[in-house]
Amino acid sequence: MLRLRWMRRKLRQPESKDLAVIDSIKAPDAVSVRRNTYVWTRRLLPWTFMAPAIAFLLFMFAYPLFSNVQMSVQHVTVGSFLTGIADYVGFDNYVDLFHDPLFLSSLQRTAVFTVFSIAGQMSIGMGLALFFWRAFPLSTALRALMLVPWLLPLVVSATIWQWMFDLDSGVINYVLTSLNIVPDRVPWITSVSFAMIATVITNIWVGIPFSMAVFYSGLQSLPREILEAAELDGASKWQRFWMVILPMLGPLTGIVFTLSVTYTVKVFDLIFILTGGGPANATQTLATYAYQRSFRNFDWGHGAAIGNILILIALGFAYFYLRSYRQSLQKEGAD
Amino acid sequence: MANIGRRTVGGHRVLLVSASVLALGLGMGAQARAATLTTIDYFTEATGSAAIEKMFKTCSDATGIQIDRQKVPYPELVQKVLQAASSNSLPDLILMDNSDAAQLAAGGIIVPMADVGETLDGFDPSLVSVGNYKGKNYTMQPGVNTLGLWYNTDMFKAAGIDKPPTTWEELRADAKKLTTKDVYGLAFPAVATEEGTFHASPFIWSNGGDFQTLNSQNNIDALNYMKSLIDDGSVSKSVVTWTGDDSNDQFMAGRSAMLIGGSWHLKANEGGAIHYDITSIPTPKGDQVKVPVGGEAWGVSTTADKATAKTYLDCLALDPNVLSWAVNGSYVPAKKAVLEDFKKQKADMIPFISSTAGATSRTAVLATDYPKYSSAFSAAEQAVLTGAKDAKTALDEAEAQATGK
Numbered sequence: 001m002l003r004l005r006w007m008r009r010k011l012r013q014p015e016s017k018d019l020a021v022i023d024s025i026k027a028p029d030a031v032s033v034r035r036n037t038y039v040w041t042r043r044l045l046p047w048t049f050m051a052p053a054i055a056f057l058l059f060m061f062a063y064p065l066f067s068n069v070q071m072s073v074q075h076v077t078v079g080s081f082l083t084g085i086a087d088y089v090g091f092d093n094y095v096d097l098f099h100d101p102l103f104l105s106s107l108q109r110t111a112v113f114t115v116f117s118i119a120g121q122m123s124i125g126m127g128l129a130l131f132f133w134r135a136f137p138l139s140t141a142l143r144a145l146m147l148v149p150w151l152l153p154l155v156v157s158a159t160i161w162q163w164m165f166d167l168d169s170g171v172i173n174y175v176l177t178s179l180n181i182v183p184d185r186v187p188w189i190t191s192v193s194f195a196m197i198a199t200v201i202t203n204i205w206v207g208i209p210f211s212m213a214v215f216y217s218g219l220q221s222l223p224r225e226i227l228e229a230a231e232l233d234g235a236s237k238w239q240r241f242w243m244v245i246l247p248m249l250g251p252l253t254g255i256v257f258t259l260s261v262t263y264t265v266k267v268f269d270l271i272f273i274l275t276g277g278g279p280a281n282a283t284q285t286l287a288t289y290a291y292q293r294s295f296r297n298f299d300w301g302h303g304a305a306i307g308n309i310l311i312l313i314a315l316g317f318a319y320f321y322l323r324s325y326r327q328s329l330q331k332e333g334a335d
Numbered sequence: 336m337a338n339i340g341r342r343t344v345g346g347h348r349v350l351l352v353s354a355s356v357l358a359l360g361l362g363m364g365a366q367a368r369a370a371t372l373t374t375i376d377y378f379t380e381a382t383g384s385a386a387i388e389k390m391f392k393t394c395s396d397a398t399g400i401q402i403d404r405q406k407v408p409y410p411e412l413v414q415k416v417l418q419a420a421s422s423n424s425l426p427d428l429i430l431m432d433n434s435d436a437a438q439l440a441a442g443g444i445i446v447p448m449a450d451v452g453e454t455l456d457g458f459d460p461s462l463v464s465v466g467n468y469k470g471k472n473y474t475m476q477p478g479v480n481t482l483g484l485w486y487n488t489d490m491f492k493a494a495g496i497d498k499p500p501t502t503w504e505e506l507r508a509d510a511k512k513l514t515t516k517d518v519y520g521l522a523f524p525a526v527a528t529e530e531g532t533f534h535a536s537p538f539i540w541s542n543g544g545d546f547q548t549l550n551s552q553n554n555i556d557a558l559n560y561m562k563s564l565i566d567d568g569s570v571s572k573s574v575v576t577w578t579g580d581d582s583n584d585q586f587m588a589g590r591s592a593m594l595i596g597g598s599w600h601l602k603a604n605e606g607g608a609i610h611y612d613i614t615s616i617p618t619p620k621g622d623q624v625k626v627p628v629g630g631e632a633w634g635v636s637t638t639a640d641k642a643t644a645k646t647y648l649d650c651l652a653l654d655p656n657v658l659s660w661a662v663n664g665s666y667v668p669a670k671k672a673v674l675e676d677f678k679k680q681k682a683d684m685i686p687f688i689s690s691t692a693g694a695t696s697r698t699a700v701l702a703t704d705y706p707k708y709s710s711a712f713s714a715a716e717q718a719v720l721t722g723a724k725d726a727k728t729a730l731d732e733a734e735a736q737a738t739g740k
Contacts, residue, residue, distance in 0.1 A: 078442030081417040167573045192723035278527035279575040280718035
C-alpha cells in the first residue's frame with residue numbers, strides 16, 4: 001500500500017529522471033487501466049444501480065401485463081392451467097365484449113361512477129381546503145381527523161357504509177325518516193335506481209381527504225402578496241377564488257383530477273363489498289365485471305380483455321397526468 | 336482479520352450443517368413420499384378446521400398415511416388449485432365445493448373415481464350422481480347439505496298458526512300473517528352470486544323449471560311468486576343484499592319468522608335465543624320438494640399417487656367415519672347404512688334428510704356452463720325482486736346473456 005502511494009507521488013513528478021524510464025514502460029498499461037475504469041464507472045456502473053429497478057419493473061409490471069395481453073387473445077379454460085395450452089382466438093374476445101350488452105352498460109356505468117365521484121371529491125375537497133386554509137383554533141386537529149377515511153382500509157369503510165345504508169335498520173334511513181326529510185325509507189342499496197347514488201356517495205367520502213390534502217398544500221404555497229394585492233384592489237371573495245386562486249392552482253388541479261380518475265375507474269373492493277355489483281347489475285363496473293367473468297364464470301379470456309381495456313383507459317388519463325405534471329414543473333421553472 | 340476468519344469458518348460450518356440437513360430431508364422426503372398425501376380445503380374457521388383435523392387423525396392412524404394439509408378461504412380454493420396446476424404442484428386430495436367439481440373435472444385436474452379404483456359402494460346413488468360430469472363420477476362426498484324451511488315456533492303460536500306451510504299458497508298466507516311492524520314473515524338470501532341462485536332453486540325446480548332454459552314460463556312464474564312475497568311486505572326488500580349468513584342472522588335475531596336456510600347453520604344456531612323448528616320448503620302443490628345439494632366433496636388430482644389416494648379415501652368412506660363427519664359438520668350422510676344411527680344422534684337433521692329425496696343436481700346438465708347461467712339468473716332474480724324489470728323481460732335478457740346471443 002505504502003509503496004503504491006509512493007509510486008503515485010513519483011509519477012506526478014515527470015521531471016524525475018529515474019521515473020521517466022518507468023513511465024515509458026508503464027504508460028500503455030496505465031492507459032488501458034484508465035480506459036477500463038472509464039468503461040466501468042461511466043457505462044456499466046449506472047446499469048448496476050438501475051438493475052434492481054429494471055428487474056422489479058420487468059417482473060412486477062411487464063410480465064403480468066404481457067400475460068394479461070396474452071390471455072386476452074386466448075380461449076382460456078380451467079384445463080389451460082394444467083396443460084399450459086390455450087387456443088389462440090385473435091381479437092374474438094374483444095369483439096365479443098363489444099357485442100355484450102352487459103359490458104357496454106358496465107362501461108357506461110364506469111363513466112357515470114367516475115364523473116360523479118370526481119366532481120364530488122374535487123369540489124368538496126377544494127371547499128374543505130379553503131375552509132381549513134383560514135386557520136382557526138383546532139383547525140390542525142380537525143384537518144388531521146379529516147384524513148381518517150383515507151387511512152381506513154376500504155373493506156372497513158365499505159362494510160360500515162353498507163350497514164348505514166341498510167333499508168330497515170340503517171342509520172341513514174333512521175335519521176332521514178326521524179327528521180321527516182323523506183316520507184319513506186330510501187332503498188339505498190336495494191333498489192336499482194339508488195344503488196349507484198349510494199356507491200358514488202361512499203366513493204366521494206373515501207376520496208375527499210386526498211383532494212383536500214393536496215389542495216390544502218397547494219393553497220399554503222400560494223404567494224400571499226398576490227392575494228393581498230387582489231384584496232386591496234377590491235376583488236370580492238368569489239372573484240379572488242375564480243380569478244386568482246383557481247388559475248394559480250391550475251396544474252395542481254390537473255394532477256388531482258388525473259390521479260383521482262385513474263384511481264376511480266378501477267375501484268373494485270368498495271363496490272364489491274357495498275353492493276357486489278348489484279342489485280341486478282345496477283352498480284356493475286368494468287372492474288367488478290372483469291372479476292365476475294374471470295373468477296365466477298371461469299372465463300379468463302374475456303376477463304383479461306376487460307382488464308386490458310381498463311388499463312388502456314387508465315393509461316389515457318396517466319398521459320394527461322404526465323402532461324400536466326410537466327406543465328407545472330415548467331411553470332415552477334419560469335417562476 | 337481474525338474476526339473475518341472466524342466468521343468464514345462459522346459460515347462453512349453452517350453451510351455444512353445445512354447441507355447435511357438438506358440431504359437428510361431429501362432422503363426422508365423420498366422415503367416418506369409414498370406415505371404422504373397433500374390436501375387442500377377451505378375450512379378456515381375453528382370448528383370446521385377441528386372437525387377435519389380429527390378426521391385426518393383417525394384415518395392417518397388407521398392407514399399410516401400422513402397428511403400435509405393446506406387450508407385457504409372459500410373463494411380462493413379454485414384459484415389456488417389452478418395456480419398449483421400451472422406450477423405443477425397440485426395437492427393430491429382436493430376437498431371442494433361440489434359445484435366446482437364439474438369445472439375441475441372438465442379441466443382434467445381431478446380424475447374419475449373409477450380411475451382411482453374407488454367404487455363408492457354403499458353410497459346413495461341419487462346423491463352420488465349429483466356430482467357427475469359427463470356421466471362419470473369425479474368425487475367422493477361423504478355428506479351433503481341442503482336447504483329447509485326454518486320457522487320460529489313462538490311466533491307461529493302467537494299468530495295462531497298450528498302447522499308449518501306446505502304449499503306456496505299457505506307459505507304466502509302465513510308469511511303475511513306473521514309479518515308485523517318489526518318482523519318480516521320470511522327471509523332468504525338473494526345476493527348476485529351463486530348463493531342467490533342456490534337459495535332460489537327450490538322455487539324454480541319445484542315449479543317445473545330449470546336453469547338450462549332461463550326464460551321458461553315455469554321460471555317466470557316462480558320468480559313472480561317470490562316477487563309477490565316482497566309486494567305483500569312479507570319479505571324485506573333488502574334480501575338482494577343478504578348472503579345466507581345475513582338472512583340466517585335476521586332469523587336468529589327474531590327479525591324474521593321463517594327462513595329458507597341451509598343445514599350448515601345448525602351448529603352455529605344451537606343454543607340461540609329463539610325457538611325454532613325445521614321442515615321441508617313448501618312447493619306449489621305441497622308435493623316432494625326438489626332441493627339443491629351442496630357440501631364438500633373429495634376429488635383426487637391427476638398428479639396424485641392413485642393407490643395411496645384410494646387407501647385414504649377408503650378410510651374416509653368407512654361407515655363410522657362417514658357418520659362422525661356428518662354429525663360433526665351437520666351433513667346428511669351419503670350412505671344409507673348409517674342413516675338410522677345418524678337420526679338418533681342428530682334428530683334436528685331429519686327434515687333435511689327427507690328433503691334430500693328430491694336432491695337435484697345443479698351442474699349435471701350445464702356442467703362447465705353452469706356458472707355463466709347461474710350469474711345471469713341471479714342478476715335476473717335481483718331485477719325482478721327489486722321491481723326493476725318484469726320477470727319475462729329479466730329472464731329473456733338473462734337467457735341472452737348466458738347463451739351469448
